[in-house]
Structures are given as structure tokens and as C-alpha cells.
Amino acid sequence: MSKTKPTTSFLDLLPAKAASTHPIRIISPPENDLEPGSISSASWLKSPERRSPNQHIASLKVVCFSPEAANHLIRERVYVAGHVVNIRKDLREPIRCNKCQLYGHIRGVCISDEKCAHCASGDHVTTNSRPNQRLSCVSCGPDSSHASSSCTCSTFKETCAALDTRYPENSMPYFPTGEHRTWARVPTKLSNAPLPLIIYGS
């Protein structure tokens, strides 16, 4: 059996204006007690060309070679393009198809008809929805008054709760390791705050 390095991913959010459109460079200052090479990659979740002018935040995905390194970053914060930002664990979240708008699969494997994410109509696609159209959710049915993508959707909330039950790690701020404190359910900042890691877009 081939040995694979454990990788862990997590995300952070920062103002889109500060988020550079250039490739990301990772700099770990020697004062930082994160082991060199702990980070496997850092990339924007949505490529900068696809950002809309109204986008307020950009998400950065950081992948580490070990859960210990990921926990270190969650505890310490990082600098991204001059901003000190907190890191959070990448939780398991429900997947929703952007074709039929139902939960549990993605467009690539969808065998259902396309529906509008705003008004649940099968007559037009989401990008052609009129702004004054009454909101309706495909998952919750015709009596609903929210969009299929809404985070207030009761189907979304039920799906999240089912995932949390299935993956107890979801309700833990750290990746559980042999270290007892990583099993905490509430974030604890226990270290003596060495310099944060710096990630630049340049």
C-alpha cells in the first residue's frame, strides 16, 4: 500500500478588495514555530477572474500536510496581503446541485430538469430570473418563500444537522489529534502567539 501524506484543508475569509488577483506566495518567517513545508498549498476558492464586482469577501483554501499544522494555523491567525485574518476549519457542508437545486449531488451527475434557484420555476434558468419574481425553494416546495440557495432554508438546516451527527468533527474547532485540547468543542487560544504565517498574493 502506498503511503500518502495526510492533508487537511480549511478556509478563511478576507475582504475581496484586499484579495490579490495574482498567484499566492506562502512565506513562513523563521520566527514562526510552524514547521517549514507544513503547508501544501493555498488557493482562492473562486478564481479571481470570476469574482463579481459586488463580492465583499474572498475565501482562501489552505491545505496542510498534517492536522497538527492546520490546528496551529487555526490557533494563531495568519497575515494575508497585509490583513490579519482568522482561520477556520473547512466544515463538511451540504452539497446542492446548481441545476435542479436539490441537495445531495452536483450538476455533473444530475438527471433532473433544470430549475431556477430563485423562484423554483422550470421555465427559465437562474440567470434569467426576473428580480421581482416571488422566491420559492425547490427542496421545501411551492409554499416556501425563500430561494433554493438560502441558508435560512429548513431543508438546508436539516441537512447540516444530519452532517454534524454523522461527522462529530464538524462541531469541533480543531482537527482532533493525539493532543487532548484539540478535542475541545469551543475554540481555545492556548499558545503564546508566535508570529503569524504570512501569505501574500504577488
Ligand SMILES: [Zn+2]
Ligand atoms: Zn440536480
Ligand SMILES: [Zn+2]
Ligand atoms: Zn426564476
Ligand SMILES: [Zn+2]
Ligand atoms: Zn428551502
